[in-house]
Amino acid sequence: MTGLFELLGLGASAELLSLSGWGGNLLRGLANSLQIAFGAFGLGLVIGLFGAYGKLYGGKVTRDLLAIYTTVIRAVPELVLILILYYVGSDIINKISEAMGGGRVEINGVAAGIWVLGVVQGAYATEVLRGAIKAVPVGQIEAAKSYGMPAFMIMRRVTIPAMMSFAVPGLANLWLIATKDTALLAVVGFNELTLETRQAASSTRAYFTFFLAAGFLYLMVTLCSGAVFARVEKWARRGQPSLKGGAR
């Protein structure tokens, strides 16, 4: 048994992956990745909700601006967008800082990552939520109107709860994309999971071990997310008979 263990090099791998060594770095990278994914997903939801409402009910100018936003963001590869938004964003902040008499500003990696990925997520979320809002039967909203609900209350009490069941599958997709898009932030030198993995692998020459470990961590994130979203979807679909048949 011990022989097989040694033969496969698992003993060495276990040592390499110990929490006090490179394994700890990987977990810190994962924490950074998740932090950014959470933030970006949340920011994307906020942008998406405003975007969807703007596209559906906004004036002509609002609708045109939002159409440009969603078209451009969804047309350009994420990697290119990250490079553009990151360098342009930090450049603008520095220009403003210098103009106001300050020195160069150190851009917080987490904040930059959230901002960049949030803008990307927002474009997709706009379309997911717009579709979900349009899927709400018009009678639900008419009923709310006819009983004197103000517009914001209709949104909060009727439209958003009623659209959730249509939105959750799309949003779950967006969340998973968010977790994996964090890997792209490696190109701007942010210490997320992929960059940590690459550093560990190249320092130790144990590429297989570290990339397999990183893949495992990403898989765990996906599996946990799946379980969470299954519960969210069940909640969002409350009151709707199961599609599998059988009324209850």
Place this chain on the structure above:
Amino acid sequence: MDTAAAAASSPETDTRREAIRVEDLHKSFGNLEVLKGVDLTAHQGDVVAIIGGSGSGKSTMLRCINFLETPSSGKIVIGGEEVVMRGDGSPANQKQIERIRTKLAMVFQQFNLWTHRTLLENVIEVPVHVLKVPKAEAIARAHELLNRVGLGGKEDTYPAYLSGGQQQRAAIARALAVDPSAMLFDEPTSALDPELVGEVLTVIRDLAAEGRTMLLVTHEMKFAREVANHVVYLYQGRIEEQGPPAEVFGNPQSDRLKQFLSSVA
């Protein structure tokens, strides 16, 4: 009902408080003029049945009264208060129309219960969130109303698990929960299976008997004749004929109404 009908046609009708008045109401969808100048007055306690063929504008008229449709021109007065309209017919004061809507409870052809809420939640939604009634009070009242429409014990059921007739009765309970000064029924039984129509009509009949003000767009001629004290026949966006049910149904004057009545009988 005969005495009520007599009262409606007698001169002292005018001393009763006016609930809904519609004056010279026009409504166009694009080039299609659906309402071509409709005048209608309902007093407190009136049950006005609005009948007419498909496309006659009867539902549109009802929906203009609470501004679910924007009138093209005309005047709507609810409980003595005129809805202030912009040039394009939309309500000029959103707060005013929202306040007026809380007094007009609508019952829809497709029920339109909020599907993500249980029956109890549907019934307390407007009292609690729009009218700011204390929640405990609203819940007690909701139990009463659901019992009244024969849905006691179904409080925690979601609408999708109920029959059409049950959903419509729940929708009526939701309407009653706002303690409306007038109720608008938009073909409340048209989407129901024939064997479920009766249970909904029974509930509406009870409401009429207790003196509620109602405007009722319906295809149920027998029912209209029985509960209404005033019947309005719309034809192509105009009121062709109106009067007490005994006259409108028993002695129709215009050929169109005669033809319509014989086709639906």
